[in-house]
Amino acid sequence: EAGVAQSPRYKIIEKRQSVAFWCNPISGHATLYWYQQILGQGPKLLIQFQNNGVVDDSQLPKDRFSAERLKGVDSTLKIQPAKLEDSAVYLCASSLWGGGEETQYFGPGTRLLVL
């Protein structure tokens, strides 16, 4: 079974530029999560989708971050414009239906460096 796919794996941009990350969850998984992991910290949830609807985006900085999951499968996360403090690993995860006791499967992440 294929895991969660993410691209690109690495990205270096200058501040004020825009960037987009892509995630393809495990086939059949209804729930998709985007996490931000700053160096030396644990992942922090940015947004959770159930199919193509947003369940929780309370920690998403909506002035510069946006995410969509139009057809309930793939998802993109965009930052526009980027700031230095956005340098982090952006992890995508998916789970079967989003129940609390369910396993979330994580992708390898996209490492973003903002200069």
Add this chain to the structure above:
Amino acid sequence: GQQLNQSPQSMFIQEGEDVSMNCTSSSIFNTWLWYKQDPGEGPVLLIALYKAGELTSNGRLTAQFGITRKDSFLNISASIPSDVGIYFCAGLYNQGGKLIFGQGTELSVKP
């Protein structure tokens, strides 16, 4: 908001030694999870705990859900070089809620 304090922050041990790490919170959680993250990869679930007092093993790993529901610990017995990585605890208050992660414990094992 809810926060998890994980300790120690890092550990350097000799192959064959046992390891213990723990996680505490000021809030209660109804589910505790332990993940391992290898360099350049996403976290992978090791053990899930669903009931206060529960003790669960997965090979050389043993984890316990504290009776107060505010803490959990993970033990690794007879460590081997492939145990190297960052171990995260994570807490979940209710079904469908968001996972709260600790800061991680970085484990180094010297052959």
